């Protein structure tokens with residue numbers, strides 16, 4: 502298939518644990534793709550948990566409703582689709598209680614097969630056992646890793662979805678990349694450094710939608726050095742400083758804003774040329790391209 506034809510049908514999917522995870526990890530890159538091809542692009546953000554646990558004053562039901570509304574506002578602003586993940590029985594996964602078990606794998610299998618993304622973004626798995634983590638992030642990462650091969654096994658979870666029936670359609674397994682995870686500190690290797698400087702306003706605006714998070718919950722939790730911002734401009738300054746400090750820790754320049762991604766061999770393994778063609782904004786000097794090329798060649802040779 503010609504390269505431009507694939508580009509014109511580009512679908513990006515971000516699957517993460519919580520409301521707001523997307524804004525802090527991949528929003529700028531999605532905006533880069535959208536601006537490169539407004540007609541053919543579709544971006545979908547799938548949030549796995551119901552958001553009910555993330556507040557210290559509101560009830561679980563209130564919290565879930567507020568968090569959903571905040572995410573809906575952010576996605577309407579950015580122009581991306583929002584999906585809230587459901588188990589096969591219609592229930593939403595709960596924070597701190599998900600496992601990478603059959604119901605979770607079935608839910609992700611259905612979600613990914615339904616949208617058919619070209620590129621799928623998800624949280625990473627830590628390679629260093631001393632790295633801190635958020636259990637929900639790791640469960641999502643582990644679940645996607647486990648289900649990846651089964652995406653094109655059309656009867657893998659039909660016992661959960663009896664409404665599905667033959668003939669079974671073959672779907673293309675997406676390329677799967679992991680995003681950077683602040684819970685793991687600097688324990689975040691990366692293959693692609695994507696310049697999102699021109700999209701940083703959108704990152705500020707969409708993350709500002711998550712008022713119950715950034716002004717209430719995250720400062721209260723006290724694990725993220727969050728000071729409650731008094732206004733939008735203070736929030737943008739804080740976020741910029743936070744992102745630049747992380748870049749400095751990773752040895753990256755601080756004159757631009759980047760999002761970082763790592764390629765996995767969980768799904769389709771792309772050619773290096775195709776990957777660099779598809780991704781707008783990749784800094785080919787800062788990204789370890791030669792190393793990535795070697796990794797891809799090794800994976801393809803091994804037939805992973």
Ligand SMILES: [Zn+2]
Pocket residue numbers: 518519522635638
């Ligand atoms: Zn999260």
